[in-house]
Amino acid sequence: MRMTKLFPRTRYGEVGAAMTAAHSFLLKAGFIKQLAPGSYILLPLGFRVWRQIQAIVWDVMESHDVQNLQLPILQPQELWLKTERWDKYTGTKVMFETTERHTGAKFGLAPTAEEVVTQLAAETIDSYRDLPVIWHQIGWKFRDEIRPRHGLLRCREFDMSDAYSFDRDQAGMQKSFDLFRLIYTEIFQRVGLTNCINVQADSGAIGGKGSSEFMAVSEEGGEDILLTCPTCNYGANAEKATSVVPTPTPQSKPSATMRLEYTPNTRTVEDLVKLFPDLDATRMVKTIILTADEELGPSQSYQVAVCIRGDLEINIIKLKNALSAQSVEPAKPDVVRAVTGADVGFAGPIGLQNVRAILFDRSVEGLINILCGGNKTEHHFLDVVPGRDFAAPECYFDLHLAVAGHTCPECKMGLLQESHGIEVGHIFMLQSLYTDKMGATYKGEDGKPHPLWMGCYGIGTTRLMQAIVEQNRDKDGIIWPVSVAPFRVEIIPVKYDNPDQRKVSDTLYERLAGRGIPVLLDDRESLQGGAKFKDADLIGCPWRITVGRRAAEGIVELRNRRTQEVTELGLEDVINRF
């Protein structure tokens, strides 16, 4: 490709500053352009990278005998009614829906494809002899993200590699799941991610039991918080992570009686610590009132209370899962008043009614002589002993948010560390969640129908492009890994209107192109060398050939974008390097 034909070219200095480095470079260098929030045009340079990422994905899939196919984006409502996800997905406004004009039939715009592919499985998989079946496609997905942001990281419209496996039993599903762990590791290596880790995750709206995320670690560009153990290989998304919390010095004997004290201006744990300096936050229990399933309507919603140690925060996702609720959020102040009889900040487990349940976090287990809310505005109980002063919980739940410094739940040795990551892939074990609902069965050796065991697997390929840049850049621009670079080499004649330089550049360009090497020639005449170098650094081809002073002698410079190492070489030598 000649630079004079490449359009549009770089737009340095023409993008806003408040964005991550990778997003900004992709815009400045002319790889992508925003059309609307969460909707991007892949410009010619971006298109080339995207196509190479796809090619790697297809290649790795085929090398592991995964079948490539293509599924429709327009998905009939009827399929989504079968899995009972239509109301959920349209209700939470995740799925775009559209209506066929003549019949009024409704369709969803593919946010994912479990329904379509399970239908395909139901109609085509007959026997255990067919299994396992693994299908893979790369296609556009549509999700009406409430707030698209960070360039390609969160879009309403994006490209996804999604695969689905069907097996005869749990062991088979596990095997397919493990295969995808392997496939994904290989893909992320080949596209040039330098630091990609596999962590435990919450499975969210897709459902199922086990799920695992692939995270491109990036402190600056990562949206997710990861907790990893430096001692063992435990790693989890903060929304899923469990932890052993540091234990306070145990109290030797229970107090004689609890007492209710007047505690003015103490809505938060910090306020209480100020008021009772010798009482640590680990000896306080805060009680939070939350409303569950409010989005399903007033008849479905209910209140719960969560008791958790004063130094910890509630992990809402864990609570949602513990309740099997669609949504959970902190109760509104008037609801709290109605439930507790006190203002927000003074709820406690003693005498608390009007909630469906009181859930206790594990951190509360074994505590005695604690402080808790009095269910009376500006009053707290002190020296409270669970079991004596209020009914001891039948069981404890893991509801607290794990943070850096907590002890690893696996090895119980290391202290968890926090880092940030971009979720580039997510693999799920779905059991028979979908196949049961859609009647996708196979005939076993016993001649009877059995439900298929399913797994699903996704990579955000457009998002991956930005994650690659996040991990492969310097202050001047992008440093593309060779495997996905838009061009492997860029030729820069310092003065293209100099006859020697033009001749050498054109020769190199044609010879390299003739070898099938993707090559970019900066043939702009009126531009100074410096401007071309800056552009080249920004665009980030792994190699640059500078044709300059010694062109007449047939000597050019080969420069590595990453190491910035420069070698002077003759024409034939430089061609043979590729």
Place this chain on the structure above:
RNA sequence: CGGGGUGUGGUGUAACGGUAGCAUCCAUGAUUUGGGAUCAUGUAGUCAGAGUUCGAAUCUCUGCACCCCGACCA
């Protein structure tokens, strides 16, 4: 959807309620040319609507758009 912010040539910015200015990009010409050249000339703008005012980019209201924080996720 809740909270906050911003809307001025293509892009980035300035202007007490009083002449819309600067830079860049683009176009034309000349001189340049190894890390974002110089000069000259030219094209091009106050998000939309209503209101207050002798007078509005500036104040008020409404709408729209975009950005940031939260729930969501590949």
